[in-house]
Amino acid sequence: MSFDKVRTRFAPSPTGYMHVGNLRTALYAYLTAKAQDGTFILRIEDTDQERYVEGAVDIIYNTLRETGLLWDEGPDVGGPVGPYVQSQRMGMFKDYALQLVEKGAAYYCFCDKDRLEEVRAVQQASGMAPKYDGHCRHLTPEEIREKLDAGVPYVIRQKVPTEGTVTFHDQIFGDITVDCADLDDQVLIKADGMPTYNFANVVDDHTMGITHVIRGNEYLSSTPKYNLLYEAFGWEVPVYIHCPPVMKDATHKLSKRNGDASYEDLIAKGYLKDAVLNYIALLGWSPKGEREIFTLPELVREWDPAGISKSPAIFDGQKLRYINGEYIRALAPEQFYEKALPWMRQTVKSETADLRALAGVLQARCEVLSDIPEQVDFIDAVPEYDLSLYTNKKMKTTPETSLAALRETLPILEALPDFTAGAIHEALFARIAQLEVKNGWLLFPLRVAVSGKQFTPGGGIELCAILGKEESLRRVRAAIQKLEG
């Protein structure tokens, strides 16, 4: 099968949640394909039954779908080079391994685990790097035949040249050369006949026509062995793009063990999917210009793998918050209202409060939706507060002036037939002009009176409109009483 378009794949193991680092790898693979009008492929690498986690495949599907990283070929949608689930591809690997044996690039190994452990122990004791000692490299065809016929368990190992070097090119790290002597004769086919990950990966990538391999740089050190395999088969080596890891701090990779690094957690915490995607795109990659806010299609247009950095990037929750805030503010009011509603409802049970208006004052004041509940916790009832809240130096208010101000305000509010923010504003500001006082002299006490707080989303006027006439008047009267002591 040959293709002329760029083909990339995301090949996760269904072993649990999708953390931000995984998602980023998927994003980069997607972008690398789409930037060149190529094909993005999803392959599930589920050959490790030990670590298999129920439901993990669905998490992968859902996350990719939600974020818009739609795959062109994959387990569910099929494609020309299926199957796309590794466990369903098991038949072919041994034949490929046998081809390598014929070419002299691999060999049967009959060593048992005891012997291997022994060899390793000796090597480590003498300070050497643990490595297969090549015991079975030079078995004669007769010896091999004999053991095979006798049913001795065996594996197939890669025959790495004993001398010379291997050089491969990575788009980010450049040329990397290692001594063959440092490479182990890794197992290709296990005793149970199944391929090891390293072998399956190479064969799968080739048979699926993958042109660009995007993966974490923990694979950098096994890439020379992959290269040798490609060369032995006579296959074209793909373009390698190894991405540095996403870190939790300077010395630890991101793990969703403790913290909120998984995509699902972030969404549950009130982050917007587009914001998360935008942020992780920037984590370890920088666009050409100075713009930072991009939609997925815009990222596709901007994408250049050359912008991927070589060094690890620490996940910065503050920056994510900022970007999320940008996305929240860019939402149409109605969209924001819909997203904010469940969060407002966590603390607001009131049926009379104007939640659309509340959302209106909230939109510029929350960076993450989870900021909302505690910001609106005074809507249902005024919390206990101290009279000292009425003292504000800048507003030139004290409990005494506040009492006077509220006495001014109450009748005006009572007389208003139309209790909208605009009408309240007009009436109150007219009075402020007559009184020749600072806006805050009249308005600050009103806010405290209806909210029991000094800092609120929106001003006193807006809060009154949100609470409604009846509730506002009740609160103002209660405040007057409280101030009268």
Next chain:
RNA sequence: GGCCCGUUGGUCAAGCGGUUAAGACACCGGCCUCUCACGCCGGUAACGCGGGUUCGAUUCCCGCACGGGUCACCA
């Protein structure tokens, strides 16, 4: 320990031999304003260390230090 990779402000990062070393987040100050926030304006803050190469190194080379990765019949 061997091998591989990395190292610019607190964080993300631009830079690719000559720059006043961008920009963003965070932080600080100011403006706006009935508070807070948004917005706008301004500010503090960085090339890990030591040798070379060069007229000139953040940029190239070599050491060192620190950090990471990898050394499985796991993926």
